Amino acid sequence: MRALLSGYYGLGNGGDEALLATLLQMLPPSVTPVVLSGNLEETRKRYGVEVYERKSLLEVTKALRSCDAFIWGGGSLIQDATSALNPFYYGTIMAIAQKMGLKTVAWGQGIGPLQRPITRWLAKTTFGSCTRVSVRDRVSAALLSEWKIPHILAPDPVWALESQPLPGLSDLPAPRVAVTLRNHSQLTPDRLHNLTRALVDFQKATETFILLLPFQKNKDLSIAEGIKAQLTEDSKIICVEEPQILKGIYRGVEMAIGMRLHSLIMAAAEECRCFAISYDPKINRLMEDLDLPGWDLASLPDDPNLMSKAWIEHYANGEALSQDRLKFMLDRALIHREILFESLDTQTS
Structure with a gap:
């Protein structure tokens, strides 16, 4: 299985890069990741993955056609506080993926703020059509419950990112x-x-x-x-x-x-x-x-x-x-990995 990963990747934000690194760490071994990025060379070199330009409709469509699944890869992607365009960019790709019949996963999401009726409608429609949904906070979970959309709540996936020491x-x-x-x-x-x-x-x-x-x-x-x-x-x-x-x-x-x-x-x-x-x-x-x-x-x-x-x-x-609290947060964060295995692992599904 090939899965296309979409997030705020290749744009120099340490938090979003940590979400991508965690997602790659959690993907089932049977899944080949393909990444939409704002810096193709950097993403390819750092993670050793196949990459496509995130802002090119032609490239995005080509990537979707080559894949079996599509993943919103963590963070506050669906919000209109910083830009009204955010929900439309991510929502449009998700809608295209769903129209193509791909398995679609909203993974580790933090939803909102959504200040406009049209962005709330877009969010409700796309989340409601996902194969699986996981969110990282209670407010996002409450919103999905209000919309009657099944979901899993777990701490931010980056809790489970494997760390490495800084030389020196x-x-x-x-x-x-x-x-x-x-x-x-x-x-x-x-x-x-x-x-x-x-x-x-x-x-x-x-x-x-x-x-x-x-x-x-x-x-x-x-x-x-x-x-x-x-x-x-x-x-x-x-x-x-x-x-x-x-x-x-x-x-x-x-x-x-x-x-x-x-x-x-x-x-x-x-x-x-x-x-x-x-x-x-x-x-x-x-x-x-x-x-x-x-x-x-x-x-x-x-x-x-x-x-x-x-x-x-x-x-x-x-x-x-x-230590007990840390173990709890880590164990709960690993639920995001379970979602991926349940949705995408061809050896168990």
């Missing part, structure tokens, strides 16, 4: 704290200035080595560079392209301050204490599920002193997830 990480001074911020309209110059001042004070108080981890270079790197210029020499920007190594970095740090969802998931999965800065409901859901401390970006404290004290307190007294 152990040579850097310890203890280490990882920081991931991203560009966002609510991350105003004043808020970024206050965050940077708080990080400077936090580092002085804890004598930690700060690792700045851009998850998406074109949105995160300039922020990391601005912060790095204000910190002592005990800091470093690390840009990692391989998702398994990116996750493995957190095994070697004491605490993570994260604004990106998958920076927090990776950190928590690698037994690291986490402090969240939320710009999106999906991060608030994770904070609730794991009891993570943090702030909404829109209501970030104006006082850098208050921020640094909160981080110092969590660094000194906060705890990582318990």
